[in-house]
Amino acid sequence: MRIDVAFTPADLAGGEVAGRTVFVIDVLRASTTICAALAHGARGIIPVPSIEEAMRLAQTLDRREVLLAGERHATRIEGFDLGNSPLEMTEAVVHGKTIVMTTTNGTRALQATTGAAAVYLAGGVNLRAAGARAREALDRQGDMLVLCAGREGHFGLDDAYAAGRLILAALAGRRSRRGMNDSALVALDLARRYGPRWLQPLTASRAGQDLVDLGFREDIVYAAQEDHLPVLVQFLDRRLSLVSASLAGANL
Amino acid sequence: MRIDVAFTPADLAGGEVAGRTVFVIDVLRASTTICAALAHGARGIIPVPSIEEAMRLAQTLDRREVLLAGERHATRIEGFDLGNSPLEMTEAVVHGKTIVMTTTNGTRALQATTGAAAVYLAGGVNLRAAGARAREALDRQGDMLVLCAGREGHFGLDDAYAAGRLILAALAGRRSRRGMNDSALVALDLARRYGPRWLQPLTASRAGQDLVDLGFREDIVYAAQEDHLPVLVQFLDRRLSLVSASLAGANL
Numbered sequence: 001m002r003i004d005v006a007f008t009p010a011d012l013a014g015g016e017v018a019g020r021t022v023f024v025i026d027v028l029r030a031s032t033t034i035c036a037a038l039a040h041g042a043r044g045i046i047p048v049p050s051i052e053e054a055m056r057l058a059q060t061l062d063r064r065e066v067l068l069a070g071e072r073h074a075t076r077i078e079g080f081d082l083g084n085s086p087l088e089m090t091e092a093v094v095h096g097k098t099i100v101m102t103t104t105n106g107t108r109a110l111q112a113t114t115g116a117a118a119v120y121l122a123g124g125v126n127l128r129a130a131g132a133r134a135r136e137a138l139d140r141q142g143d144m145l146v147l148c149a150g151r152e153g154h155f156g157l158d159d160a161y162a163a164g165r166l167i168l169a170a171l172a173g174r175r176s177r178r179g180m181n182d183s184a185l186v187a188l189d190l191a192r193r194y195g196p197r198w199l200q201p202l203t204a205s206r207a208g209q210d211l212v213d214l215g216f217r218e219d220i221v222y223a224a225q226e227d228h229l230p231v232l233v234q235f236l237d238r239r240l241s242l243v244s245a246s247l248a249g250a251n252l
Numbered sequence: 253m254r255i256d257v258a259f260t261p262a263d264l265a266g267g268e269v270a271g272r273t274v275f276v277i278d279v280l281r282a283s284t285t286i287c288a289a290l291a292h293g294a295r296g297i298i299p300v301p302s303i304e305e306a307m308r309l310a311q312t313l314d315r316r317e318v319l320l321a322g323e324r325h326a327t328r329i330e331g332f333d334l335g336n337s338p339l340e341m342t343e344a345v346v347h348g349k350t351i352v353m354t355t356t357n358g359t360r361a362l363q364a365t366t367g368a369a370a371v372y373l374a375g376g377v378n379l380r381a382a383g384a385r386a387r388e389a390l391d392r393q394g395d396m397l398v399l400c401a402g403r404e405g406h407f408g409l410d411d412a413y414a415a416g417r418l419i420l421a422a423l424a425g426r427r428s429r430r431g432m433n434d435s436a437l438v439a440l441d442l443a444r445r446y447g448p449r450w451l452q453p454l455t456a457s458r459a460g461q462d463l464v465d466l467g468f469r470e471d472i473v474y475a476a477q478e479d480h481l482p483v484l485v486q487f488l489d490r491r492l493s494l495v496s497a498s499l500a501g502a503n504l
Contacts, residue, residue: 157434182409
């Protein structure tokens, strides 16, 4: 069995992603916001690295079907339809839409998965669905990789804790710690230390403190709702979308 | 109060080192080996990044007074006098010598401290001495930075745990977690989880496992001896040396 965690995209060794099942985590807030959007009927999310690319891509699509979403330093980008708050992703707003999204850390992490066999998005709100897929990866290939987005390229407590919760879910009671890299061992320690009390590590993290300072405390509360959204989200062909219900059913 | 930990040199933000008191940690094994060498009478250690530079530097010095030490992937470099094992650093071998040393991770971390106000080396064997200096930094400047060497540029459990032990020593009973970055919070969690049982996280770490595989288990046991060596080691003018007893007395 091999379970690796990378605390930031920079923490990935060259080639470490190739052929593996990867779970990308950016709890505050991209993972949470994307799960919310897809759970509420968005057709898909296209993550892009820059504001310019978001604008350019939006122009090539039918403007009535597209929403521009994104943040820089947690604040909505000027001229965009949406920021990066899960609370904005209501059914009334996102249903049937394709969302072009640029976020600071989440997009960067997704881009680092080039070459992976399969990529899923994980957070607290969809922990059970992602955890079931991770358990399947462990059962079938004996392998999984968790890639934390981190914060501006640095270690983030929020994502590290979430990585631990995901591994716990994937282990499904197995207690062996063999085959885990050092980061996975620490993530697991964090998951055990805080238990299912997401609000505690999320609020303690620098990302969480920044959100509180900017008036987004409710986003943290939303992100802390374990299993609030029963969605399995895959990243395929540069697009995030739901694994369809029947397929997800087969997987879960 | 500000307490930051960087889990790897790459984890440092630009300019984060400038003007600060920095503690560099590479428990397995540079911190431990350097403390052992200086405690046993070596005059100083000059860390260099490459084998070539070690050879070149040694040629400019009096060969009778110089020892070449270093490892690549935990194994002694061919033609060198010493590897990177603390057990090699006996008084008979190192007393009065200057050691030119190149190690994979420790040297890289030391080089990343350019611009710091003061740089010290910390490990388990000299925890009390380094911790006292860190406490002083907190008392006087309300600030400290711990830089973990990590393992080949990646997160290392051994160094992260040691960083937590150092912070605990520096806090000297203060319980506030405010002003710590996410990595410092996690390091502290690790220190509390394992307590003073160094052998447990050191053995669980990938660096520790590699050493066991290569037959260096005794080095881990040595590194796990908290406060075995009462030495305060500074890095100044590209040279590691003891803070002299009288000065150290004043500091401690």
